[in-house]
Amino acid sequence: MAEPGPPLATLLVADDDPAVRQSLERTLTREGYAVVLAPDGQAALERLQEGGVDLVLSDLKMPGLTGLELLREAKAVAPDVDVILLTAFGTVEEAVRAMKDGATDFLTKPFQRAQLTKVVRQALERRDLIAQNRALQKRLDDLLRQGNMIGTSPAFRRLMTLVQQVADSSATVLVQGESGTGKELVARAIHDRSSRRNGPFIAVNCAALPETLLESELFGYEKGAFTGAASRKEGRFELADGGTLFLDEIADLSPVTQPKILRVLQEGEFERVGATKTIRVDVRIVTATNQDLATLVREKRFREDLFYRLNVITIQVPPLREKHEDVPVLAQHFLRVYAAKNNRQLDGFSDEALGCLEAYSWPGNVRELENVVERAVVLARGGRVDAADLPDAVRERPVMLTRGGPQGPGAGAVPEGVFQIRVGTPLAEVEARLLEETLRLNHGNKTLTAKMLGIDPKTVFRKLKQGEAEDGTP
Ligand SMILES: Nc1ncnc2c1ncn2[C@@H]1O[C@H](COP(=O)(O)OP(=O)(O)OP(=O)(O)O)[C@@H](O)[C@H]1O
Ligand SMILES: [Mg+2]
Numbered sequence: 001m002a003e004p005g006p007p008l009a010t011l012l013v014a015d016d017d018p019a020v021r022q023s024l025e026r027t028l029t030r031e032g033y034a035v036v037l038a039p040d041g042q043a044a045l046e047r048l049q050e051g052g053v054d055l056v057l058s059d060l061k062m063p064g065l066t067g068l069e070l071l072r073e074a075k076a077v078a079p080d081v082d083v084i085l086l087t088a089f090g091t092v093e094e095a096v097r098a099m100k101d102g103a104t105d106f107l108t109k110p111f112q113r114a115q116l117t118k119v120v121r122q123a124l125e126r127r128d129l130i131a132q133n134r135a136l137q138k139r140l141d142d143l144l145r146q147g148n149m150i151g152t153s154p155a156f157r158r159l160m161t162l163v164q165q166v167a168d169s170s171a172t173v174l175v176q177g178e179s180g181t182g183k184e185l186v187a188r189a190i191h192d193r194s195s196r197r198n199g200p201f202i203a204v205n206c207a208a209l210p211e212t213l214l215e216s217e218l219f220g221y222e223k224g225a226f227t228g229a230a231s232r233k234e235g236r237f238e239l240a241d242g243g244t245l246f247l248d249e250i251a252d253l254s255p256v257t258q259p260k261i262l263r264v265l266q267e268g269e270f271e272r273v274g275a276t277k278t279i280r281v282d283v284r285i286v287t288a289t290n291q292d293l294a295t296l297v298r299e300k301r302f303r304e305d306l307f308y309r310l311n312v313i314t315i316q317v318p319p320l321r322e323k324h325e326d327v328p329v330l331a332q333h334f335l336r337v338y339a340a341k342n343n344r345q346l347d348g349f350s351d352e353a354l355g356c357l358e359a360y361s362w363p364g365n366v367r368e369l370e371n372v373v374e375r376a377v378v379l380a381r382g383g384r385v386d387a388a389d390l391p392d393a394v395r396e397r398p399v400m401l402t403r404g405g406p407q408g409p410g411a412g413a414v415p416e417g418v419f420q421i422r423v424g425t426p427l428a429e430v431e432a433r434l435l436e437e438t439l440r441l442n443h444g445n446k447t448l449t450a451k452m453l454g455i456d457p458k459t460v461f462r463k464l465k466q467g468e469a470e471d472g473t474p
Pocket of ligand 1: 148149150151177178179180181182183184185186289290330366367370
């Protein structure tokens with residue numbers, strides 16, 4: 001016989017009947033497990049608290065703590081340890097209730113040795129799988145994550161490469177992009193990857209404050225500089241010394257404040273409001289806007305000299321519709337975040353729900369996706385998010401009806417996620433297109449497609465066959 005190796009796992013057996021304890025100990029030890037015995041629920045719980053137990057086998061009816069009570073307490077002190085309940089014939093109903101309370105399995109006494117070892121093996125395998133899954137998920141998270149930014153698409157990788165490249169210079173960066181694309185995250189990512197990362201990151205929203213308040217916020221003020229200035233206050237430029245100052249919504253900077261910012265950029269100096277002393281700071285400026293600054297400059301609403309100072313490097317954050325591969329990855333990420341926040345156990349998205357998320361055009365970009373997933377997590381009734389938990393706008397794929405032929409008016413740019421049908425298109429063709437698009441949405445799943453279109457799956461098969469015959473493909 002081979003040398004006995006280290007025990008496969010440590011099992012805690014709780015039963016008030018010494019004969020049962022002994023028999024279980026004998027069987028399980030022979031299988032290579034380390035076995036610990038407890039004569040009642042209380043003793044079992046105390047042993048469990050000491051740690052090192054991989055699985056609990058507990059009798060349902062015991063004096064003191066019953067098996068059910070032990071199960072509940074066990075889940076509180078050691079949530080990762082599974083519990084298998086041993087029940088006498090006739091208490092199966094109670095065992096079923098126990099399963100709902102989180103028991104992994106149950107065995108009805110008397111049971112065969114083979115039954116016992118099988119149930120134990122399965123429970124331990126399940127535990128290993130869950131642990132493996134967690135480790136994989138963590139590795140995947142680390143792989144997908146660049147700081148706190150998530151994505152795998154080529155557009156996302158190009159963005160992060162650029163962020164990395166500009167981080168180490170001290171050059172001023174202008175971050176442009178639609179609302180909700182992640183401009184603020186990009187600004188933080190630049191700071192976190194720069195040599196200033198241990199210095200402060202100070203953000204100011206230029207649109208949130210009226211002109212005079214914004215100036216005292218940015219430059220600070222002296223005691224008595226204006227009514228209400230009871231004491232001296234440092235401005236954000238001073239607070240950001242040695243770090244990064246993020247000026248958000250820079251397009252909203254008033255014509256009066258613009259030259260003052262320009263001066264700090266050019267000379268690196270300024271005065272507090274109401275002061276004569278000049279202050280010098282070492283601050284890296286990152287700005288962001290969802291407006292097109294170049295156009296504002298042309299319209300004389302933004303100073304050209306300031307624009308060139310801010311625009312030494314421009315980072316364009318792509319809209320979500322241009323990095324579609326990131327949708328499922330981001331959706332999964334937000335699902336985990338909000339499931340944890342709301343104490344919900346959710347496995348992910350149904351195929352149909354994922355299809356809808358992928359097909360939608362996300363005009364509100366990542367922020368909209370985040371909000372949609374948060375809402376779905378709250379609404380989801382099953383173990384995962386279903387299409388029914390998504391807002392109508394996301395579930396429906398809009399059709400754009402256009403007049404004129406493919407070359408005629410209205411045949412210009414068709415937004416992503418919208419498909420176009422010319423008025424006057426033969427119905428058979430409309431039907432074929434609709435079928436094709438719905439199939440694509442459902443990753444080729446014909447049953448889901450039929451369900452969505454409200455027709456019989458057989459009809460889907462037949463229509464597809466017809467289409468193939470007309471294509472001349474077998
Ligand atoms: N790549 C990403 N990974 C993870 N979360 C992201 C990503 N991009 C954006 N987000 C999240 O989306 C939301 C919107 O991002 P952010 O506030 O940076 O957008 P914004 O471009 O500054 O929008 P606005 O122009 O409206 O101010 C935030 O909650 C942010 O955490
Ligand atoms: Mg923002």
